[in-house]
Amino acid sequence: MKLNKIFIYGLLAAGLATTASCDDFLDRNRFPLDKQTDNPEYWTSKQNLEAQVNGLYSNFLGYGNGASWSNNFYYRSLSDDQSARMQSGSGIVFAEWEYQYAPESNSVWDATYQVVRKCNYIINNSNVANPTENNDFIAKARLIRAQQYWELVRALGDVPLVTEVLDPSSDVLFGPRTPRNEVMDFVLDDLNFAVENIMAQKDKLEMSRDLANAMKSEICLYEASYARYHQKDETRANKYYSEVIKACKEVMDSYTLCNDYRSLYNSVFVADAALGLSSLVDNPEVIFMKGYKLGSLTHSMLKYLSSNTPIAGMTKDAFDAYLFKDGKPRALTSENTSDVPELILDGEGNAVGLDISKALATRDNRLAQTIDPKLAFGKNVTFSRSNSDNLSSNTGYTICKYINPNIPYGQTATDNTNYTCAPLYWLANIYLDYAEARAETGALTDADLNNTINKLYERAGLPAQTVASLSSMGDPANNMGVSSLLWEIRRCRRCELMFDQYHRYWDLIRWHKLDLLDTSKYPNIACGANVSTATATQLEGVYTSNGYINAAQNANVTQVRTFNEREYLQPLGTTIIKLYADKGLKLEQNPGW
Numbered sequence: 001m002k003l004n005k006i007f008i009y010g011l012l013a014a015g016l017a018t019t020a021s022c023d024d025f026l027d028r029n030r031f032p033l034d035k036q037t038d039n040p041e042y043w044t045s046k047q048n049l050e051a052q053v054n055g056l057y058s059n060f061l062g063y064g065n066g067a068s069w070s071n072n073f074y075y076r077s078l079s080d081d082q083s084a085r086m087q088s089g090s091g092i093v094f095a096e097w098e099y100q101y102a103p104e105s106n107s108v109w110d111a112t113y114q115v116v117r118k119c120n121y122i123i124n125n126s127n128v129a130n131p132t133e134n135n136d137f138i139a140k141a142r143l144i145r146a147q148q149y150w151e152l153v154r155a156l157g158d159v160p161l162v163t164e165v166l167d168p169s170s171d172v173l174f175g176p177r178t179p180r181n182e183v184m185d186f187v188l189d190d191l192n193f194a195v196e197n198i199m200a201q202k203d204k205l206e207m208s209r210d211l212a213n214a215m216k217s218e219i220c221l222y223e224a225s226y227a228r229y230h231q232k233d234e235t236r237a238n239k240y241y242s243e244v245i246k247a248c249k250e251v252m253d254s255y256t257l258c259n260d261y262r263s264l265y266n267s268v269f270v271a272d273a274a275l276g277l278s279s280l281v282d283n284p285e286v287i288f289m290k291g292y293k294l295g296s297l298t299h300s301m302l303k304y305l306s307s308n309t310p311i312a313g314m315t316k317d318a319f320d321a322y323l324f325k326d327g328k329p330r331a332l333t334s335e336n337t338s339d340v341p342e343l344i345l346d347g348e349g350n351a352v353g354l355d356i357s358k359a360l361a362t363r364d365n366r367l368a369q370t371i372d373p374k375l376a377f378g379k380n381v382t383f384s385r386s387n388s389d390n391l392s393s394n395t396g397y398t399i400c401k402y403i404n405p406n407i408p409y410g411q412t413a414t415d416n417t418n419y420t421c422a423p424l425y426w427l428a429n430i431y432l433d434y435a436e437a438r439a440e441t442g443a444l445t446d447a448d449l450n451n452t453i454n455k456l457y458e459r460a461g462l463p464a465q466t467v468a469s470l471s472s473m474g475d476p477a478n479n480m481g482v483s484s485l486l487w488e489i490r491r492c493r494r495c496e497l498m499f500d501q502y503h504r505y506w507d508l509i510r511w512h513k514l515d516l517l518d519t520s521k522y523p524n525i526a527c528g529a530n531v532s533t534a535t536a537t538q539l540e541g542v543y544t545s546n547g548y549i550n551a552a553q554n555a556n557v558t559q560v561r562t563f564n565e566r567e568y569l570q571p572l573g574t575t576i577i578k579l580y581a582d583k584g585l586k587l588e589q590n591p592g593w
Contacts, residue, residue, distance in 0.1 A: 045128075056118065056141065056144045067300045073402070074402070083315050084312040092309075103571065106572055108155040109152070112151055113162070115148045116145055122140075150184070155569070187223075188223075191215065202287075213251045218433065220240045221433050224237045225440075229512035242441070264426060268404075269291045269419070288424045288425045291421050298418055298419050299416075309392075313394055315524065320477070321491055327465060329491075337362075338359060342354070342355045354534060371398060380537055380538050428456060432456075470488045480513050526551055527548040528548060528549035571593035572589055
């Protein structure tokens with residue numbers, strides 16, 4: 001059994017022999033190499049190469065491991081979808097920019113170059129006798145290297161391009177920052193090699209050509225948008241949009257949209273009919289996933305959404321982004337637009353809760369599959385699910401998207417016991433990438449919509465649209481300076497991928513719209529639920545603005561997140577700048593830092 005297959009099954013627990021062999025290899029990946037891995041014969045072994053490649057799967061974080069906060073979903077992200085975020089050691093905090101000043105070290109730089117080094121070991125040393133198998137190992141390493149350089153570039157801009165395993169004492173290690181476009185063209189070469197040389201076409205648990213195409217689509221869409229909206233380079237933009245379209249076409253026809261949106265997020269590894277649990281492995285929409293198994297590999301994301309610790313809730317801005325059942329936005333719909341909650345009374349007439357079921361019933365089904373039908377906030381308004389403690393949110397909206405109501409309390413509301421599986425790439429991603437790229441190149445047709453966005457609309461209980469109807473929608477809430485068509489495609493992306501994998505944050509960056517996170521200009525991203533029907537007792541200790549929870553207010557101070565152009569790039573760590581300086585070299589800090 002392959003090591004990464006064991007990992008996906010959740011058997012990467014401490015003490016297992018297979019894990020030990022992988023960890024030993026990763027330990028040996030530091031310079032200088034030990035005698036075993038420094039021996040060219042070592043790299044001719046298929047088993048050794050498999051162990052090396054399997055060590056790269058840890059870069060797919062999914063829902064995290066154990067009680068770790070390191071994951072790619074929900075509460076750690078900064079966006080206009082939630083006004084606060086969870087911070088390790090501090091609980092819920094107002095979501096300021098990640099950096100207030102240049103730190104001693106930047107984790108993106110440090111961690112990513114470590115992975116690049118591991119990839120370069122494999123790429124430069126792999127020497128398995130069978131050329132097809134050898135290229136397969138190299139292709140997988142190049143796929144991960146492409147991912148890592150993309151993450152470096154989108155966070156830091158120009159970065160040194162390193163393709164060899166360097167001696168840490170060598171001055172070559174302190175090379176100049178390579179222009180970002182040059183690095184991203186190198187990334188595209190890596191992606192194309194992976195697409196052409198990974199042997200497996202489809203595999204939900206291991207790297208495959210379909211995964212390579214899905215990753216290529218995501219990365220190239222970022223680069224195309226950056227070229228258009230930041231660099232104003234139409235030639236480069238269209239080149240990368242065409243790569244997105246090509247990658248999507250390679251994948252789209254091989255998968256089918258599942259019927260249940262929420263099943264993408266709350267399924268388990270092996271179906272359990274007795275508990276009513278479906279298998280994510282069997283989901284026809286999933287391209288690639290991270291599996292969890294109770295007793296072997298678990299996570300804690302459900303616990304954060306099911307305990308009595310206040311969570312970061314959905315914003316009013318995100319709530320208002322969802323279309324109504326007639327397919328129209330809030331300003332244009334003929335549906336009832338009220339978001340006023342109904343007061344829940346007990347048998348003695350005491351107010352015991354607030355219900356938003358009626359407001360959810362008039363909107364896109366994805367909203368009711370993402371947040372709970374009752375509000376929970378402050379000290380006096382809580383509710384619990386069948387498998388949770390009493391809930392609370394800083395905006396009043398609590399998150400149910402990832403919760404499976406059929407999993408018992410003990411495996412839901414307890415750290416390191418959650419075993420729902422994480423989708424990493426799935427068909428909805430491809431549909432959204434394809435539709436956006438086609439629209440950006442002026443080539444989107446009704447047939448394209450029927451094959452992508454309209455399928456997502458149908459699952460969400462919304463009517464089908466045409467290019468003409470989306471182009472003429474004219475939502476007055478459009479604050480991105482783009483056409484109505486692009487605004488509606490971006491809206492669908494936002495709602496479909498709500499709280500998923502930092503998508504919204506990086507989307508705002510690539511569209512050059514990070515200023516939408518300025519709470520002084522856009523107060524709805526600091527507001528939460530309508531609580532205008534709440535009693536004085538229910539509102540005790542809760543701050544409101546115009547009847548909505550003000551999640552940015554604490555005591556008598558309203559916290560403000562102000563946009564500065566420097567936020568498009570993170571600062572380099574001051575330590576690495578000093579290391580360059582010590583060698584008489586200059587490493588420029590990013591603008592504004």
